[in-house]
Amino acid sequence: MKLLFLSLFSLSIFGYSQHTTNALVLDSSDNSPLEFVGIYNGKDHTMTNADGRFQFTSTIDSITVYRVGYDKLTTTSQKIKDTIYLNKSVLELNEVTVTNEKTLWQKIGDSLKSNYPIHPYKEKFLLRGILRYNGEITRIQDIQGKLERRTLLYTKEIEPDKKDFKVALTNMRKVGLVKDENDVYFIFESFHSLFMNLIPLNATGDDFDLTESSFDNGKKISINFQSKPAIKDEDYSGHYIINTEDYAMERFKMSSKLYDKPFKKGGKHIRFRTVSYDKEISLSKSSNTNTYYIASARYDVKVELTDEENSFTSFYDVSFILTTSDNEGDFEVKKNVSTSKDLFKINYPYDQSYWNAQNQLLLTDEMLDFIKKVQDPNSEFKIKSNIKN
Incomplete structure (x- = not known):
């Protein structure tokens, strides 16, 4: 007793x-x-x-x-x-000074291996996928699990591979319409393609105009980039945020617009093309390892849809949001799902107690309204869901 x-x-x-x-x-x-x-x-x-x-x-x-x-x-x-x-934060305009000092990009490159895990490590993640059809939510999926990465960034010595990610699902909830009014099923990303898309890109060189500004009393530098007209039918813009104390990249944001790209065949007389995509990746430094990891990231894609006769035009907007925790944690990642499978076709049981307590990323009011609407027993929507009332 x-x-x-x-x-x-x-x-x-x-x-x-x-x-x-x-x-x-x-x-x-x-x-x-x-x-x-x-x-x-x-x-x-x-x-x-x-x-x-x-x-x-x-x-x-x-x-x-x-x-x-x-x-x-x-x-x-x-x-x-x-x-x-x-x-x-108040931005300060930098004066350009020509010296023999190493350039900012050289310093970032020299600090790459000390700032980021260029080795296998494990972390926990929460991934949210949201699909909109002509502006209206048609699909929501939240996935929680454990992830083992081969590396955070890729270098000349590390080439991407299909086996770079191993995933163990621990919780999932999904609800959404299977097909749209034109009998079209929108294919979600796979874990592999999504994680590869959520890696910062190199938007420097002769094809880009670069400008710099600093803030936080010079401790942070924003490197803004804009593609030049030489890149035909495409427009890229965004910025890097660099910490000048250790020359680590803390944020990468890019907006991409594609103009007059040819349509691709999607089956059943459907044609589609990507109109734009955006990435936003934030990295934070762990006090335990003194290394930077992806803390949160977002990937948005807009797709235009029509048929061979151009009898209609529709737009799909898909957004993926990723958050991570327990980076370089000491736990087992026992693979239980393929990393090459359409995320929305993955099946996993719903745990109501977990999702009631989950607060890492709250559902928005719009999402709550959508779930309530499609879960209505009198709804005429054909849905796919693992949520049990």
Whole structure:
């Protein structure tokens, strides 16, 4: 009886010491919701969703609220209000000086192996896929699991391979329409193609115009790039955020627009082409390993759809959001799914207790409304789902 009493008493202490915070994060200049804002301390982390909302639970009463390009806020859960306003970091125009000092890109290259894991490692992840058909949500999929990577970045010595990723699913929920009104099934990415797409690219060289600006008292440099007209029918723009203390890349963002690309055959007289795609990748430094990992990433693709007679034009917008944790963790990754399979065709049982408690990435109000609508027993939609009411 004493042992049972002590166990229950210990649990009550730990339960009492937890701090749970719910809040909304907005841009102070225009009150717009901020997505991908990191909410973390030395033990736990989460991030805001597209509505700018988050829920953070931790036994440590300290919170850092940060997104690259904004001033960092460090406070406690008790001081957090219902709404948090972040200020954009002030950019400073750099003067161009010609010296014999190594260029910024040379310094980044020299620090590559010390800043990033160029070796196999494990991490946990949460992946969200969202599909919209002509602006309306038609599919939502959340996947939680363990991932073993061969490397974070690829170098001249490391060539990409089909076996570079090993995935062990631990939780999944999915709900969505199988086909659209034209009897078209939209193919989701595979784990392999998605993880390869969520790797920063080299947008430098003669095909790009580069400009620099600094902020955070010179500790961070933003390298902005814009493709030149020489790249025909394509437009690329974006930026890198570089930490000048260790010359590590903390953020990569790229927007791509494709013009007048030829249509490809999609079966059943359907033709399609990619109109645009965007990437946003944020990396953070682990205090345990002193190495940078992908903390969050987003990949958006817009696809135009028509038939051989051009009798209709439709657009699909697909977004994938990735968050990671426990980077270089000491756990087993026992593969239980193919990394080359269409993500939406993967089957895995639904665990209601897990998804009720999951707060790493909250569902938005729009997503909740969609799930409620398609789960209605009187709905005329033909859906595929593993969610049980």
